[in-house]
Amino acid sequence: MSNTDTMEDDFMPVFLINGFLESGKTQFLQFTMEQEYFKAEGKTLLIVCEEGENEYDPDLLKRSNTELVLIESMDEMNPDRLLELELLHNPERVLIEWNGMWNLDNLKLPDDWKIYQQISLIDMTTFDLYSANMKPLLYSMVRNSEMIICNRCDGIEDLSGYRRTLKAMCPKGEIVFEDSEGEVNEISEEDLPYDLSEEVVKISPEAYGIWYIDCMERKERYEGKTVEFTAMVLKTPDFPKNYFVPGRMAMTCCEDDMTFLGFITKSREAKDLETKQWVKVKARIAYEYWKDYEGEGPVLYADSVEPAQPIKGFIQF
Numbered sequence: 001m002s003n004t005d006t007m008e009d010d011f012m013p014v015f016l017i018n019g020f021l022e023s024g025k026t027q028f029l030q031f032t033m034e035q036e037y038f039k040a041e042g043k044t045l046l047i048v049c050e051e052g053e054n055e056y057d058p059d060l061l062k063r064s065n066t067e068l069v070l071i072e073s074m075d076e077m078n079p080d081r082l083l084e085l086e087l088l089h090n091p092e093r094v095l096i097e098w099n100g101m102w103n104l105d106n107l108k109l110p111d112d113w114k115i116y117q118q119i120s121l122i123d124m125t126t127f128d129l130y131s132a133n134m135k136p137l138l139y140s141m142v143r144n145s146e147m148i149i150c151n152r153c154d155g156i157e158d159l160s161g162y163r164r165t166l167k168a169m170c171p172k173g174e175i176v177f178e179d180s181e182g183e184v185n186e187i188s189e190e191d192l193p194y195d196l197s198e199e200v201v202k203i204s205p206e207a208y209g210i211w212y213i214d215c216m217e218r219k220e221r222y223e224g225k226t227v228e229f230t231a232m233v234l235k236t237p238d239f240p241k242n243y244f245v246p247g248r249m250a251m252t253c254c255e256d257d258m259t260f261l262g263f264i265t266k267s268r269e270a271k272d273l274e275t276k277q278w279v280k281v282k283a284r285i286a287y288e289y290w291k292d293y294e295g296e297g298p299v300l301y302a303d304s305v306e307p308a309q310p311i312k313g314f315i316q317f
Helices: 025-034 058-063 079-089 127-133 135-142 159-169 205-217 268-272
Strands: 012-018 044-048 066-070 093-097 113-123 147-151 174-179 182-184 226-234 243-251 258-262 278-290 295-307
Touching (some): 025 113, 044 079, 066 079, 147 159, 159 174, 205 258, 205 295, 226 258, 268 295
Parallel strands (some): 012 093, 044 066, 044 093, 113 147, 147 174
Antiparallel strands (some): 226 243, 226 278, 243 258
């Protein structure tokens, strides 16, 4: 967790830890409370929204000056009740252990409370079950997370597919896979469905989603590479002259939750392109600051942009 010493005084910093039952939230929070960087001035209010198998150590709560409050109903998790708790306990910061069966979209905080950091924990032995049966709930849980920690990965061979699913739901979050030995590196260059040693790396329609996710995260693999792919044009008046975004539509949760996956591209042909037109792009990949990325990300420099036949369907993760 981030150091609380640098936070402003005009809002209540909230650290939100979420995940389904038995995903390791209590263990994670207790580990965090033991760390030196957590030992800040003042009291911590810990709001626990479900009781799991693991309980908090009373001695740890006392040593860390933490007051635990159990809230068992979503109805009780409202701004008025939270303000009552603030007045009663006068904390410097709030930790929330969220109930994964409550839709996070329904969380309403007091006006001067601000989520400073959100971390989601996932038990990978049950991920497929929740993804198949509760995908909208999973989506609301992870989509604004700063970090997603996927634990209990022992014996899972293809973690790259899980990364693509989670990265589509939470493009800006860091995703960490852990087994009993620690962090796991989940995908090698040899496992990619295209050859990065080629002079022009050809991205098939089926591989587009894999390339998009991997390219966002693996600068060392792609910087300076030339790729070729087919995509749909997106242009807006906000784009500078000679820029457009070629991309594909992807379903991140259900058909009501579609997103456009593409990278900003500079091209001589951009001024003649129209939104929803399909094109074949050959471009060199660079990594630069771009405001929509809120930092550094892939920026493509097109060698050629040609009309192409539409690709039916959309990317599924």
